[in-house]
Amino acid sequence: MHRSIATVSLSGTLREKLNAIAAAGFDGFELFEADFINFSGSASELGRIAADLGLSIDLYQPFRDFEAMPEAQFRRSLDRAERKFDLMQAMGASLMLCCSNTSPLVKDDPALAAEQLHALAERAARRGLRVGYEALAWGRATSLYSQAWEIVRRADHPSLGLILDSFHTLSLKDDPAGIAQIPGEKIFFVQMADAPLMAMDVLQWARHHRSFPGQGDFDVVGFFAQALRAGYRGPLSLEIFNDVFRETPNRRTAVDAMRSLLWLESQVRERLAAAEEPRGRLPAPTVELCEPPPAPQLGGMGFIEFAADEAAAQALGQRLQQLGFARIGRHRSKAVTLYRQGQVHFIVNAQPDSFARQRFELHGTSVCALGLLAQDPEGAAARATAMCSQRHDSPRGPGESALPAIVAPGGNLIHFLPQSPDIESLLRADFVFDEPATGCEGHGLLSVDHVALGLAVDQLDTWVLFSRAVLGLEPGESLELADPFGLVRNRGLSNAERTVRLVLNASVSQRTQTARTLSRTGGGAVHHIALRCEDIFATVQRMRDAGVGFVPISGNYYDDLPTRMDLAPEFVARLRAAGVLFDRSAEGDYLHIYTQSLEEGLFFEVVQRIGDYDAYGAANAPARLAAQALQHP
Numbered sequence: 292m293h294r295s296i297a298t299v300s301l302s303g304t305l306r307e308k309l310n311a312i313a314a315a316g317f318d319g320f321e322l323f324e325a326d327f328i329n330f331s332g333s334a335s336e337l338g339r340i341a342a343d344l345g346l347s348i349d350l351y352q353p354f355r356d357f358e359a360m361p362e363a364q365f366r367r368s369l370d371r372a373e374r375k376f377d378l379m380q381a382m383g384a385s386l387m388l389c390c391s392n393t394s395p396l397v398k399d400d401p402a403l404a405a406e407q408l409h410a411l412a413e414r415a416a417r418r419g420l421r422v423g424y425e426a427l428a429w430g431r432a433t434s435l436y437s438q439a440w441e442i443v444r445r446a447d448h449p450s451l452g453l454i455l456d457s458f459h460t461l462s463l464k465d466d467p468a469g470i471a472q473i474p475g476e477k478i479f480f481v482q483m484a485d486a487p488l489m490a491m492d493v494l495q496w497a498r499h500h501r502s503f504p505g506q507g508d509f510d511v512v513g514f515f516a517q518a519l520r521a522g523y524r525g526p527l528s529l530e531i532f533n534d535v536f537r538e539t540p541n542r543r544t545a546v547d548a549m550r551s552l553l554w555l556e557s558q559v560r561e562r563l564a565a566a567e568e569p570r571g572r573l574p575a576p577t578v579e580l581c582e583p584p585p586a587p588q589l590g591g592m593g594f595i596e597f598a599a600d601e602a603a604a605q606a607l608g609q610r611l612q613q614l615g616f617a618r619i620g621r622h623r624s625k626a627v628t629l630y631r632q633g634q635v636h637f638i639v640n641a642q643p644d645s646f647a648r649q650r651f652e653l654h655g656t657s658v659c660a661l662g663l664l665a666q667d668p669e670g671a672a673a674r675a676t677a678m679c680s681q682r683h684d685s686p687r688g689p690g691e692s693a694l695p696a697i698v699a700p701g702g703n704l705i706h707f708l709p710q711s712p713d714i715e716s717l718l719r720a721d722f723v724f725d726e727p728a729t730g731c732e733g734h735g736l737l738s739v740d741h742v743a744l745g746l747a748v749d750q751l752d753t754w755v756l757f758s759r760a761v762l763g764l765e766p767g768e769s770l771e772l773a774d775p776f777g778l779v780r781n782r783g784l785s786n787a788e789r790t791v792r793l794v795l796n797a798s799v800s801q802r803t804q805t806a807r808t809l810s811r812t813g814g815g816a817v818h819h820i821a822l823r824c825e826d827i828f829a830t831v832q833r834m835r836d837a838g839v840g841f842v843p844i845s846g847n848y849y850d851d852l853p854t855r856m857d858l859a860p861e862f863v864a865r866l867r868a869a870g871v872l873f874d875r876s877a878e879g880d881y882l883h884i885y886t887q888s889l890e891e892g893l894f895f896e897v898v899q900r901i902g903d904y905d906a907y908g909a910a911n912a913p914a915r916l917a918a919q920a921l922q923h924p
């Protein structure tokens with residue numbers, strides 16, 4: 292697949308954008324006209340820069356307000372087009388994007404549109420150039436690809452074709468199925484964009500909130516599959532207008548961009564293979580879709596590793612023991628301690644000159660690594676590197692286990708652990724266990740329910756895509772949680788078995804609990820760990836007895852609860868007395884409570900899931916955030 296990206300998708304000067312695009316491994320780019328107008332060199336200089344970087348200029352875009360216009364405007368636009376064709380020839384771009392007309396002067400006259408586009412294509416053809424016509428969702432007369440195709444078909448010029456853009460089709464909830472019926476060679480270019488579902492004006496949505504495939508809510512996989520079914524063999528390109536990407540360092544964005552295309556290709560490949568394709572409509576084997584190792588089959592959170600120094604390790608160890616964790620071992624060769632309760636293993640790493648120590652020096656006491664159980668750890672790491680993640684191989688002592696690890700966005704590590712032998716046997720390779728390993732029942736915490744991350748705004752979508760493409764998790768709903776000092780965007784992701792759950796949080800406001808933790812720790816990372824139990828009242832009581840402090844919840848919350856749900860007064864009284872929050876869905880119930888934060892803002896959640904409750908108690912987030920705001924102003 293020839294992979295391309297529009298320059299509008301990245302921050303920076305044109306030169307910087309092109310460097311980032313080339314470094315991320317793209318084959319070409321769409322030149323957004325404004326980027327050229329504000330570039331300090333000539334068209335031929337740009338052509339040379341692109342060639343030196345090994346990039347083709349796949350598209351010059353956009354050419355606006357052209358078709359179905361009164362004669363005078365049409366003539367003037369033809370002259371305008373000639374000037375653009377001059378530039379295209381000088382830089383070596385052979386395809387121009389003409390987007391559907393948004394001018395108040397446009398006539399709703401497909402025959403006229405076809406005639407004028409034919410004239411444009413004829414001018415282009417004289418220079419060996421081509422024109423692609425794209426329906427903008429807010430085009431005045433043409434807003435659907437089917438209308439644009441009807442005009443292109445009617446114009447019937449070999450140098451005029453159709454340009455598809457998933458955003459315009461999917462934002463209007465138009466059915467992409469008809470794309471498969473269009474002759475593939477008449478589709479000149481395909482632009483892909485995802486987006487979160489939003490009830491807003493489509494123009495604003497398109498210009499500010501597009502995202503990379505895999506980050507939003509659109510069925511981008513189904514869309515691109517239709518283009519391949521049509522026989523499309525041209526570039527696969529990203530055109531993402533996004534306010535956050537405009538300010539995010541462009542090298543990061545370019546890597547996300549490439550990851551999103553690889554993910555899209557692999558998903559489309561699977562979708563086409565799974566669908567019962569009628570004979571003769573299967574994409575020819577000439578389209579090379581990325582075929583990475585399969586997404587990992589994860590089996591749970593094997594361990595969570597904290598970065599510390601000697602003193603911080605001691606302080607954290609005390610907090611963990613209060614929470615019911617037992618210290619069960621020490622590392623054979625390093626200043627690393629192992630704690631356990633139920634199936635939860637926490638590693639506290641205070642080894643000087645280690646990766647963990649670097650993280651501690653950057654972020655204070657913090658989670659620096661997750662150990663995920665995977666059916667095929669090496670395969671999981673291979674998938675990750677195929678999806679643009681870096682591998683991380685730590686130095687290890689004799690006899691210590693080699694666990695493949697990768698670098699997650701933000702710099703922490705994810706280790707992939709084998710599911711057999713069991714986690715204890717695995718840890719015994721590296722740790723000397725205190726014999727007998729006692730006291731692990733603790734307060735009744737059984738397993739890690741989820742890990743919640745507080746992220747910078749420009750890392751949320753990065754994490755969504757990473758979790759999907761690299762870890763094989765599927766995202767849930769995007770939510771907005773109300774903190775007294777701003778809104779927090781929140782999205783959970785999990786594997787199909789629900790044994791691994793991540794919850795991502797990011798806030799535009801600098802004053803929310805999420806933002807305060809982020810600035811206190813100098814970067815985005817785990818802000819709380821939710822641990823599961825089977826009897827939250829008993830567990831919380833034991834924790835309180837051990838001196839654990841919990842975030843206090845307003846009495847008004849408990850007055851309000853039975854007005855929203857049908858709950859027995861005795862049960863509400865019990866929740867109130869314990870300080871436990873409650874949520875109910877059609878599938879089940881969720882009882883949860885939050886501990887006071889450690890100095891760095893890290894805290895724990897104790898949860899009990901009843902039935903098939905599948906979320907994270909978002910309805911209760913304002914109660915927690917308000918209480919935390921009172922405690923840590």
Ligand SMILES: O=C(O)c1ccc(O)c(O)c1
Nearest residue numbers: 353390425456497498530
């Ligand atoms: O927002 C626009 O104007 C615009 C321009 C060109 C495109 O390809 C597009 O999808 C949108």
Ligand SMILES: [Mg+2]
Nearest residue numbers: 425456482530
């Ligand atoms: Mg477009």
